[in-house]
Amino acid sequence: MSAFAELMAYTRETQALGEIAGRLGWDQETMMPAGAAPQRGEEMAAIEAVLHARRASPEVADWLAQAEAPDATGAAQLREIKRSYDRTVKVPADLAKEIAKVTSQAQGKWAAARAAEDVAAFVPVLKEVVALKREEGQALAAGGDLYDAMVADYEHETTAAEIAAIFDAMRPGLVDLRSRVLEKPTPKGLVGEFDEAAQMQLTAKLAQAFGYDLDHGRVDKAVHPFSSGSGLDVRITTRTNKADPFNCFYSTIHEVGHAAYEQNISHDYLLTPLGRGVSMGVHESQSRIYENQIGRGEAFTTWLFAEMREVFGDFGIEDAGSFYKAVNTVHKGYIRTEADELQYNLHIMLRFDLERALMAGDLEVEDLEAAWNDRFEADFGYAVDRPSNGCLQDVHWSVGLFGYFPTYSLGNVYAGCLNQKMRGDLPGLDQELATGDTSSATGWLRENLQQFGGLRSPRDTIQNASGMVPDHAPLMSYLEEKFTRIYGL
Amino acid sequence: MSAFAELMAYTRETQALGEIAGRLGWDQETMMPAGAAPQRGEEMAAIEAVLHARRASPEVADWLAQAEAPDATGAAQLREIKRSYDRTVKVPADLAKEIAKVTSQAQGKWAAARAAEDVAAFVPVLKEVVALKREEGQALAAGGDLYDAMVADYEHETTAAEIAAIFDAMRPGLVDLRSRVLEKPTPKGLVGEFDEAAQMQLTAKLAQAFGYDLDHGRVDKAVHPFSSGSGLDVRITTRTNKADPFNCFYSTIHEVGHAAYEQNISHDYLLTPLGRGVSMGVHESQSRIYENQIGRGEAFTTWLFAEMREVFGDFGIEDAGSFYKAVNTVHKGYIRTEADELQYNLHIMLRFDLERALMAGDLEVEDLEAAWNDRFEADFGYAVDRPSNGCLQDVHWSVGLFGYFPTYSLGNVYAGCLNQKMRGDLPGLDQELATGDTSSATGWLRENLQQFGGLRSPRDTIQNASGMVPDHAPLMSYLEEKFTRIYGL
The missing domain is CATH 1.10.1370.30 (Neurolysin; domain 3)
Incomplete structure (x- = not known):
C-alpha cells in the first residue's frame, strides 16, 4: 500500500472510533441510566485517550511526509489530516490533561455559582481556565494571535x-x-x-x-x-x-x-x-x-x-x-x-x-x-x-x-x-x-x-x-x- | 507505579473500552437506524481491533512477568488477566481474521439455507468453519483436547x-x-x-x-x-x-x-x-x-x-x-x-x-x-x-x-x-x-x-x-x- 492509502485507512479507522465516541455522548443524553455516570466517565476517558493517541501518532507524521495525493480530493484529505495532526501535537499532553481536569471541575463550580447567583464563587476557577486556555492558545498560535488560533478550532x-x-x-x-x-x-x-x-x-x-x-x-x-x-x-x-x-x-x-x-x-x-x-x-x-x-x-x-x-x-x-x-x-x-x-x-x-x-x-x-x-x-x-x-x-x-x-x-x-x-x-x-x-x-x-x-x-x-x-x-x-x-x- | 498497579490501570481502560463495544452491540439491536449498518460494521471492527491490540500487547506480558499481587483478590485478578492474555496470543492473527471473515459469510449463507430448507447449500461453508475452528482449537489446546479448549472460552x-x-x-x-x-x-x-x-x-x-x-x-x-x-x-x-x-x-x-x-x-x-x-x-x-x-x-x-x-x-x-x-x-x-x-x-x-x-x-x-x-x-x-x-x-x-x-x-x-x-x-x-x-x-x-x-x-x-x-x-x-x-x- 502507498503511504497515502495507509494513511487514509488509518484515518478511516480513527474516524470510525470518533463516531463511536460521539454516539456514546448521544447515549449519555438520551438513554443512559442515571447511575451509570461514574462508569461512563471512565469509558469516555478511555476512548478519548485512544483517539488522542491515534491522532498524535508519529506514524501519521511519517505518512504525511511521504504521501502523494492521487487527485484534488486526495489533496484536500491530506490537508485536513495535516491540520488535525498539527493541531493535536501542538498542545503539550500535560497541558491538555490539566485543561481537562480543571474544566471538569469548573463546570460543576459554574453550575453551583449560577444556582447561587454568586459570580465571586466562579471567578477563581474561571481565572484558572482562562490562564490555561491562553497557554493553550499560545501553543496553538505559535507566535500568531492566540484568539485567532482558538477560533480556528471551530472556523478555520x-x-x-x-x-x-x-x-x-x-x-x-x-x-x-x-x-x-x-x-x-x-x-x-x-x-x-x-x-x-x-x-x-x-x-x-x-x-x-x-x-x-x-x-x-x-x-x-x-x-x-x-x-x-x-x-x-x-x-x-x-x-x-x-x-x-x-x-x-x-x-x-x-x-x-x-x-x-x-x-x-x-x-x-x-x-x-x-x-x-x-x-x-x-x-x-x-x-x-x-x-x-x-x-x-x-x-x-x-x-x-x-x-x-x-x-x-x-x-x-x-x-x-x-x-x-x-x-x-x-x-x-x-x-x-x-x-x-x-x-x-x-x-x-x-x-x-x-x-x-x-x-x-x-x-x-x-x-x-x-x-x-x-x-x-x-x-x-x-x-x-x-x-x-x-x-x-x-x-x-x-x-x-x-x-x-x-x-x-x-x-x-x-x-x-x-x-x-x-x-x-x-x-x-x-x-x-x-x-x-x-x-x-x-x-x-x-x-x-x-x-x-x-x-x-x-x-x-x-x-x-x-x-x-x-x-x-x-x-x-x-x-x-x-x-x-x-x-x- | 508498581507493575501490578500499571497492569491493573491498563486492564481497567481496556475493560472500559470493552463496555463501549458491548453497548454498541446493544445500540445495534435496539436503537440503530437500519441504514447505518454498513458504517456500524466499520465502527465495530475498529473498536474490536483496538481491543485485540490491547489484549495481545507485549506490555501485558511484561507486566504479568513482574507483577506481584498485594493480596488474594489481586492474585485472582492476575490469574484472570493471564488467562485472557494467553488465550488471545495463542491464536495467530491471520487465523483470527480468517475466522472472522468466513463466519461473517457463513451467517448469511446459513440464514439463506434455513429460509430455503436447503442443508446442502450450508454444508460447504460449514465445512470451512469447522476446519478453521479445529485449527483454532488446536492452537488453543496446545496439545490438549481441542474441544476442551473451546469449552474453556465459555466455561473454564x-x-x-x-x-x-x-x-x-x-x-x-x-x-x-x-x-x-x-x-x-x-x-x-x-x-x-x-x-x-x-x-x-x-x-x-x-x-x-x-x-x-x-x-x-x-x-x-x-x-x-x-x-x-x-x-x-x-x-x-x-x-x-x-x-x-x-x-x-x-x-x-x-x-x-x-x-x-x-x-x-x-x-x-x-x-x-x-x-x-x-x-x-x-x-x-x-x-x-x-x-x-x-x-x-x-x-x-x-x-x-x-x-x-x-x-x-x-x-x-x-x-x-x-x-x-x-x-x-x-x-x-x-x-x-x-x-x-x-x-x-x-x-x-x-x-x-x-x-x-x-x-x-x-x-x-x-x-x-x-x-x-x-x-x-x-x-x-x-x-x-x-x-x-x-x-x-x-x-x-x-x-x-x-x-x-x-x-x-x-x-x-x-x-x-x-x-x-x-x-x-x-x-x-x-x-x-x-x-x-x-x-x-x-x-x-x-x-x-x-x-x-x-x-x-x-x-x-x-x-x-x-x-x-x-x-x-x-x-x-x-x-x-x-x-x-x-x-x-
Missing part, C-alpha cells in the same frame, strides 16, 4: 479581525432595529396546552418535511436539543413543553438542518476527514437557514399553521398571518438560548468582544461581570437583573470553549448570503414552501453546499454556494425587511 | 468429559419423564389478546420485583431478548407478542437473572476482570433460577396470576392452580428456543454430542443432518419434519460458536444445586414468593454467589454457594417432582 481560515469587522458593521443596525420593534405592541401568542405526544408526532412529520432521513437517523427527547454523528448514522434530539410547541418544532427544524447537512455529504467521503460538516459556522448556517429563513418564513408557516390546527384544534390564533407574527415575536429577555432571530446576534457579539478581550489580557476575569452588564444595557436597553441572567448564563467558558461563540452569528451571516442566492435561483420557492414542500430549498442546499463536506475551507464553501464573499449585508436587509413588515415599522 | 476449568458424564447421566431420565408427561392431556392455555403496552408495563414491574436496578439499567424491546453490559450500566431487552404474554414476562425474568448478576457483583471489582459474571454456565444458572425455579414456581405464579388478572381481566384461566399448569405446559416441538424447562436440556445434549463429534473429526459435516435427525427421533419420539426445524435452526455453528451450547444446560444443573441449598436455607421462601417478594431469594443469590463475580472458577463459584460439587441430581429430582405433580404422573 477565519480571523477574529474579519469576524469583528462583520459584527461591528451589524451591531448599530441591530440595536436600532430591535429598539424600533420593541416600541410596537407584541403580537398575540398561543393559548392553551399542547399534548406532548402529539408534538412529537408533528415533530417527526416536520423532520421528514425538511428531508431528514429516518433510515439513517432517529429523533429522541433530551434536555438540550442536539445533532450527533456523521455519515450513515446521524441522530437528533428535541424537547417538548406543554405550553410552548414552537420550542419543540423549531428545535427540531434547527437540528434537522445540522443533521441533514451531515446526511447529505457525498458518500464518497464517508468516514474520511471530508465526510463531516466543514466548520461550526457553516454547520450553523444550515441549521439557521432551515429554522429561520425557511422554517419561520411566511410561506412555510402557512403550512405549519394548518398542520397545528389539525393536530391541536383552536389555540387562539385565527389565521396564518397572525400565526406568522406569533412565530416571529420579538421579546425582551436576558437569555441567549431563548433569543429570537433578531436579537440573537447581539447576544453573540457581546460574548465575542468579551472573550476576545479576556484572551488578549485586556479584560480581567474580576471585571467580567461589570463589562457584561454595561454592554448588555447598552445593546438591549435595560439592566441585567441577576448573574444567572447575565455572565453566568452559559456553560461555554467554564468548559474552556473560547472562540466558539462567534460561529453562531457567522452561521447567521452565512445563512443570509445563502438565502439571497437561493431565492434568486428559485423564484417560485414560496409557493412550494406554503404547501410544506421544502424539497427545492433543501435540494438547492444539498447540491450547492452540503454534498461537499470538508472539501473547501468554510469561507470558500460559502462563497462557492452563494457566489459571494461572506458579508453581513444580505442578513441585515433580510432582517430589516422581515421585521419592518411584521411590526409595521 | 471444565472438561467436555465432565460435562458428558453429567449429561449422559441425565438423558435417560429426561427422555423417560418427557414421554410420560406427553401421554397426559395438555393443560388449558391462555385465550385472547394481551395489549403489548400493558405487557411492557407489567414487565417493568416484574423486573423490579426481581431486584433489577433501573437506576443502573433499562428495559427495551429487541427481536431477541438479551442482557448487555457490566458494572453500573447493565441493560436488558425483551419482546412482546399479543397472543403470548408469557414469552415477554419469562424473557424478562430470564434476562433480569443475567443482569442482576452483573449488577450485584461487588463494586470493588468494577471495571476489573473479576467484575463480570464468571462464565456462561454460571450466568445461565442465574437466569434460569430466576426464570424457572423462582419465576415458574407455584408460589410466585400465584402472585403473577393476580397481577395478570388485574391488568388483562379474564383470559380463560380461572384459578392460580390452573395458571401454574399453563405456565409450565410441556409441548411437543422441534425448536430449542421454544422448549420448556423439561425438554430444553435434551435439545442441548443433542447439540453437545454432535459438535463434540464434529470437532473430534468423528462426524463429517455431510453426515450432520442424518445424525441430528436420528438423535432427535430417539430422544423426542418423532421425526424432524424439515431442516429449519432440525439442524438449520440455530445460528451458533455458522458463526463459529462451538463449546457454547453445553453451558446452557450446565446453567440448569448449577441452578438445581443452588435451588436445593437456597430452599434449605430459606424454609419460608414460598410464603414470600406468593406475595411477589423475591428479596430473600435474590438476596441469597447475591450474598452467596453474585457478589463474587470472577473471584473463583465457575465450578468453585457453584460449590462455594451450594455446598456441593456441581451434580445433576438436584435438578433431576426437582424436575421429576415438579412435573409429576403438575401432570399427575
